[in-house]
Amino acid sequence: MKIAFSPCPNDTFVFHAWVHGLVPGAPELDVTYADIDITNNLAVSPNGPDVLKISYAALPWVLDDYALLPCGGALGRGCGPLVLTKNPSGTQDPAVLAGRRVAVPSERSTAYLLFRLWAARHVPGGVGEIVVMPFHEIMPAVRDGKIDAGLVIHEARFTYPAYGLNLLVDLGSWWEADTNLPIPLGAIIARRSLDRQAIAGWIRASVEYAWAHPEASQAYVMRHAxxxxxxxxxxxIDLYVNEFTRHLGEEGYAAVSALLGRAAEEGLVPKVDLAALRG
Known part of the structure; x- marks a missing residue:
């Protein structure tokens, strides 16, 4: 079975057991490790993998061929994308982004979708040029003055001070205050032609193994990190692998519906049958 997910610690932690044949009855995996922008594009390619980790923001474009699985993804609180600048004053006035160049990790990332929803309300006149680059290149580009601001994800929330950067806005905090819901970041999808119930079971078993034996995946996680x-x-891992990874649940599905529903109302993504996401 072909699968694609990022080399980030949360994904390698989640899938370690399955990748290494530790999930009884699960088929052998042919793994592609790729940045989220690449997996988002793989999901719309003619010969995409059987299972993928993509941004929730990319979901509306792939639902003809793929279905959302209820486990394995990244959704939670206190884990949202950050907008960073090199502004020495440390201002948190969103107006500093007006007409500026902003780097984002993917045009179909949840981070960028949240940024567009936030900027529409808070940046007078709108931002200037949007530059797509791999997420690990964004902070150095802001530090070196190649761009004016960067939208960052993953471990950047722990490491950005080392680059001499300042936090302009935590989009996760903004989303949670505005909706009282967690942030849907990364989704696991599988081809509709496959036994999705079985796949979800194997993923959940892999998550359970990872939690029961956290030391078992350490070398694998660090090799890819x-x-x-x-x-x-x-x-x-502690931030992005949580109870929503085990199962989205009612609150998780509500968060996904809120994000995609709002985005569709703003014309940022195609409209989807939100009720059908559970199918």
């Missing part, structure tokens, strides 16, 4: 500090990797 490359130069990340082990403490940062652990904080990353």
């Amino acid at each position: 490359q130069e990340m500090d082990p403490a940062v990797a652990k904080a990353h």
Whole structure:
């Protein structure tokens, strides 16, 4: 079975057991490790993988061929994307983004969708140019003055001070205050032609194994995390792998519906049958 997910600690932690043949009855996996912008594009390619991790923001474009699985993804509180600048004054006035160049990790990322919803309300006249780049290149680009601001995800929330950057807005905090719901970040999808109930069961078993044996995945996680500090990797996992990873539940589905519903109203994504997301 072909699968694609990021090399980030939360994904490698979740899928370690399945990848290493530790989930009884689960088929062998052919894994592609790729940045979220790449997996979002793989999901709309003619020969995309059987199972993928994508942004929830990309979901409306893939639902003809793929279905949302109720487990394995990233959704939670206190884990939202950040907008960073190098402004030495440390201002938190959104007006500083008016007409500026902003780097984002993917045009179909949840981070960018949240940013567009927020900017429509808070940045007078709108931002200027949007530049798409791999998320690990964004903070150095802001630090070096190549762009004016960066929209960052993942472990950047723990490491941005080391780049001399300032927090302009925590989009997760904004979303949670505005909706009282968690943030839907990364979704796991599977081809509609497959036994999705079985796949969800294998993913859930992999998550359960990871929690029961956290030391078992450490070498695998750190190999793909490359130069990340082990403490940062652990904080990353603790933040993004939670009860919503085990099962979306009513609150999780409500969060997904709120995000995609609002975005569709603003014309940012195609309208979807929100009730059908559970199918």
